[in-house]
Amino acid sequence: MMLVLLLAATNAVAAATTRRSAREGGADDGKAGGLMAKPNCTAKCGNIEIPYPFGIGLGCYFGPRFEITCNQSTKELRLMETRMLVDSISLTEGHLQTKQLVNRDCYDAQGKPRGEDQSSGGLSVIPPYTISSDKNSFFVVGCDTYAHFVGRRGNQSYTTGCISVCKNNPNLYADSFDKNESCSGMGCCKTNISPLLDNLSLQVKSYKNHTEVHDFNACGYAFVVKKDNFKFGKTSFQYLNKTHRLPLVLDWQIGEESCQYAMQNKTTYACKGNNSDCQDKPSSGYICLCKPGFQGNPYLPDSCEDIDECALNSTLCNHGKCENKEGNYTCVCDSGYKNLDDITCIKVPSAKPLKISLVTYELELAIYI
Ligand SMILES: *[C@@H]1O[C@H](CO)[C@@H](O)[C@H](O)[C@H]1NC(C)=O
Ligand SMILES: *[C@@H]1O[C@H](CO)[C@@H](O)[C@H](O)[C@H]1NC(C)=O
Ligand SMILES: *[C@@H]1O[C@H](CO)[C@@H](O)[C@H](O)[C@H]1NC(C)=O
Numbered sequence: 001m002m003l004v005l006l007l008a009a010t011n012a013v014a015a016a017t018t019r020r021s022a023r024e025g026g027a028d029d030g031k032a033g034g035l036m037a038k039p040n041c042t043a044k045c046g047n048i049e050i051p052y053p054f055g056i057g058l059g060c061y062f063g064p065r066f067e068i069t070c071n072q073s074t075k076e077l078r079l080m081e082t083r084m085l086v087d088s089i090s091l092t093e094g095h096l097q098t099k100q101l102v103n104r105d106c107y108d109a110q111g112k113p114r115g116e117d118q119s120s121g122g123l124s125v126i127p128p129y130t131i132s133s134d135k136n137s138f139f140v141v142g143c144d145t146y147a148h149f150v151g152r153r154g155n156q157s158y159t160t161g162c163i164s165v166c167k168n169n170p171n172l173y174a175d176s177f178d179k180n181e182s183c184s185g186m187g188c189c190k191t192n193i194s195p196l197l198d199n200l201s202l203q204v205k206s207y208k209n210h211t212e213v214h215d216f217n218a219c220g221y222a223f224v225v226k227k228d229n230f231k232f233g234k235t236s237f238q239y240l241n242k243t244h245r246l247p248l249v250l251d252w253q254i255g256e257e258s259c260q261y262a263m264q265n266k267t268t269y270a271c272k273g274n275n276s277d278c279q280d281k282p283s284s285g286y287i288c289l290c291k292p293g294f295q296g297n298p299y300l301p302d303s304c305e306d307i308d309e310c311a312l313n314s315t316l317c318n319h320g321k322c323e324n325k326e327g328n329y330t331c332v333c334d335s336g337y338k339n340l341d342d343i344t345c346i347k348v349p350s351a352k353p354l355k356i357s358l359v360t361y362e363l364e365l366a367i368y369i
């Protein structure tokens with residue numbers, strides 16, 4: 001409340017200073033660079049930040065699909081409507097990271113199923129969430145292993161699969177895997193997944209119950225995982241034996257309209273303040289961003305604050321003094337240098353004393369006449 005009054009009453013510079021010191025004094029209202037949760041709302045659960053439009057408790061989130069619950073004892077975050085575990089939330093990309101089960105299919109030396117494993121499973125999300133295709137991959141790992149992947153978008157569905165069969169222990173060749181971090185078919189198979197899926201299901205199976213490879217591989221695995229969060233190599237079989245969940249990325253957006261239509265209704269438009277921008281999502285809906293040169297939470301009024309580029313980087317200007325500007329910076333050049341494009345100082349070439357000799361010549365002429 002006090003914050004709002006101060007903002008209205010003072011100029012931009014004073015207001016920015018006030019906000020900064022309010023933030024430093026506040027217990028847990030966000031990180032440097034802008035208030036991330038709504039004022040008076042829980043900003044963190046354990047170590048995980050909860051930026052608005054997400055929030056805990058009535059009045060703290062943008063809509064029911066953005067409501068989060070925090071288990072105080074376990075510090076586990078869940079999306080209210082889906083009960084899905086939340087690992088992190090990114091505003092700049094419109095991502096939410098969750099953890100997804102690794103499906104496994106294990107056998108004893110005689111080829112009898114171990115029984116305790118979950119060899120099929122899946123994930124179902126509701127709008128505004130979809131399973132990110134550019135941030136995740138589908139992996140199948142094992143030496144007597146194949147798996148189906150069924151993806152759905154609304155009432156459309158498609159099936160893909162991956163097979164990995166090896167006669168020898170791929171770990172023997174794993175030096176070359178490690179160098180190239182590859183999943184090349186030996187012990188591992190990988191495919192991309194199609195965009196905008198809202199439901200996926202996986203099933204992992206074996207051809208010969210791992211009887212021929214049991215010495216070095218008793219289980220097959222299938223999972224969808226965030227890119228760069230799984231690399232096949234020497235230790236992958238051991239790693240997956242004791243890894244039950246892996247990170248997976250969901251995309252989210254606001255509403256179903258494009259920016260152009262959404263911004264026509266200021267009450268429902270989610271991008272707040274003068275320094276926020278709107279970005280269309282490829283399918284439908286939009287996300288909000290701070291304008292270039294600003295940082296903060298674009299879903300909150302006046303949270304996108306100017307970045308002081310000069311303070312962040314003391315060597316930003318060569319041959320000049322850095323001065324911060326609203327949304328940018330400029331270089332005030334040292335003497336002997338001039339400004340090329342506001343941010344680059346170049347040497348001024350030294351002038352020749354040509355004019356003086358001309359003047360002298362004219363004077364001489366005048367005397368002789
Ligand atoms: C935050 O809480 C304080 C104390 O409970 C209250 O005085 C203030 O009005 C609240 N601010 C907002 C923006 O709700
Ligand atoms: C928090 O987690 C613990 C352990 O999983 C569980 O027993 C408890 O019921 C949870 N509390 C809430 C409020 O969900
Ligand atoms: C092989 O595994 C399947 C289940 O995956 C099981 O139904 C079958 O009985 C197994 N075969 C043998 C010989 O144990």
Ligand SMILES: *[C@@H]1O[C@H](CO)[C@@H](O)[C@H](O)[C@H]1NC(C)=O
Nearest residue numbers: 152153154155156157158198
């Ligand atoms: C798929 O859904 C759309 C709209 O939800 C509907 O018009 C269409 O008939 C459905 N197609 C099938 C094959 O069910």
Ligand SMILES: *[C@@H]1O[C@H](CO)[C@@H](O)[C@H](O)[C@H]1NC(C)=O
Nearest residue numbers: 176178179180181182183184
């Ligand atoms: C790694 O694999 C890629 C694609 O399979 C290939 O283009 C690249 O040359 C390999 N790099 C090395 C260092 O072997």
Ligand SMILES: *[C@@H]1O[C@H](CO)[C@@H](O)[C@H](O)[C@H]1NC(C)=O
Nearest residue numbers: 122123124125150199200201
């Ligand atoms: C998602 O797919 C799974 C497996 O095919 C199915 O059991 C589940 O009902 C689906 N969920 C929705 C919402 O379609």
Ligand SMILES: *[C@@H]1O[C@H](CO)[C@@H](O)[C@H](O)[C@H]1NC(C)=O
Nearest residue numbers: 216217218219237238241242
């Ligand atoms: C996986 O780990 C369990 C113990 O957690 C162990 O008994 C089993 O032999 C391991 N399996 C493989 C294939 O490494």
Ligand SMILES: *[C@@H]1O[C@H](CO)[C@@H](O)[C@H](O)[C@H]1NC(C)=O
Nearest residue numbers: 262263264265266267268269
């Ligand atoms: C904006 O949206 C709100 C809520 O849906 C609605 O009540 C209001 O009439 C809309 N305003 C305009 C100008 O369309």
Ligand SMILES: *[C@@H]1O[C@H](CO)[C@@H](O)[C@H](O)[C@H]1NC(C)=O
Nearest residue numbers: 007008012273274275301302
């Ligand atoms: C936002 O921009 C409008 C129009 O340019 C201006 O009237 C208003 O004071 C600005 N608000 C803030 C907080 O800077």
Ligand SMILES: *[C@@H]1O[C@H](CO)[C@@H](O)[C@H](O)[C@H]1NC(C)=O
Nearest residue numbers: 292293327328329341342343
């Ligand atoms: C800052 O100004 C420079 C030079 O005018 C321009 O190239 C650059 O894109 C601007 N940066 C931002 C964040 O607006």
Ligand SMILES: *[C@@H]1O[C@H](CO)[C@@H](O)[C@H](O)[C@H]1NC(C)=O
Nearest residue numbers: 312313314315316317318343
């Ligand atoms: C600081 O700015 C200079 C000049 O633009 C750049 O070369 C350097 O990488 C920047 N340093 C950091 C830490 O960003």
